[in-house]
Amino acid sequence: MFEAKEEPTRHRIGVFDSGVGGLTVLRELYRQLPNESILYFADTARLPYGTRSSREIVQFCFEILSWMVQQDVKMVVLACNTSDALALDALRREFNLPILGLILPGARAAVQQGRRIGVIATPATAASNAYRRAILEVEATAQVWQVGCPEFVPLVEQNRVYDPYTAEVAQQYLAPLLQQRIDTLVYGCTHYPHLSPILREILPPHVKLVDPAEHVVSAAAQELDLIGLKNTWSPLPTRFCVSGSPQQFAKLSLQWLGCTPSVEKIQLSTASPSPIPLEPVD
Ligand code: DGL
Secondary structure (H helix, E strand, C coil): CCCCCCCCHHHHEEECCHHHHHHHHHHHHHHHHCCEEEEEEECCHHHHCCCCCCHHCCCHHHHHHHHHCCCCCCEEEEECCCHHHHHHHHHHHHHCCEEEHHHHHHHHHHHHHCEEEEEEEEEEHHHHHHHHHHHHCCCCCCCCEEEECCCHHHHHHCCCCHHHHHHHHHHHHHHHHHCCCCCEEEEHHHCCCHHHHHHHCCCCCEEEECCCHHHHHHHHHHHHCCCCCCCCCCCCEEEEEEECCCHHHHHHHHHHCCCCCEEECCCCCCCCCCCCCCCCCC
C-alpha cells in the first residue's frame, strides 16, 4: 500500500489503548476527522492496565510510542486515561511529536456541564487523582468524587456488557456517587462508554454524561490545524495492531466498528528499559 513518506500530512495518527476501549476514541476520530488515517494499537496481551503499577504503565507506553514513531505517525492520541494519568508528562519529555491525552479535555468539558462531578475510572487513574487535579485547575469551585471500577474493563473485554452481573457491579460503583447527588459523570476510562446502556439505566436522567473522547478529538483537530498537519487527501484504511490475539480483537470489536477489521499481531521491542526516569510511586 502506498504511504507517502515525503508528505507528513498523510501520515497516520497513532491511537492506543490496552484493548477495545480506544475504539470509543476511534469512533470520534472517524466522526470529526474523517480524512485522517489511523494506526490503532491495542496492548491486549497486557490488559488491564488499570490494576498495574505506574512503573509498568510508563514502561509499556514508552515501548508503544517508540514503535509508533518507527511507523512514522505524525501525532499520538493516548486513548487510555490510565496512560494519560501516569505517563503523559514523561512521554512528552521523551518524544518529539504532539501527544494528546483525554484527561484535560475531559475536565474542561465536565465543568461546562456541572459542579458536582463524579468520575468513574480504573483504580490506577482514580488513585492518581489526575481527574480531580485537572478539574480543580479549570474550576476551583467544582466538587469531585472519583470511584475506581476494577471489574469494568475485564467485563467489557469478555463481552459481558449485557450480563446481569455487570448491571449489579455498576449499581455498586455508582452508589457512592449518587449518594453525593452528582450532576455530571465523566467516563474516566475509554472502555466505559461501551457500558452506557447499562449506566444510563441506573443514573437519574438529569445526570449529564461526559465522554472525554469527543473532546480529545476536537483538541487533536485544533492541533493539526495549528501545526499544518491536517490531511486533505483521502484516508488510508485504519491499520489495527494488537499484542495479543488478532482473532479475539477482531471478533470483539465487530459490534462497535460495524465490520470485522483485519488485525495484525505485532511484537513490541521490550529489549531496552525505558530511559524515562521513574519515580518511586508504588
Ligand atoms: N481504557 C483504558 C483507560 O482509559 C485502560 C483500561 C485498562 O486496561 O485497565 O484507562
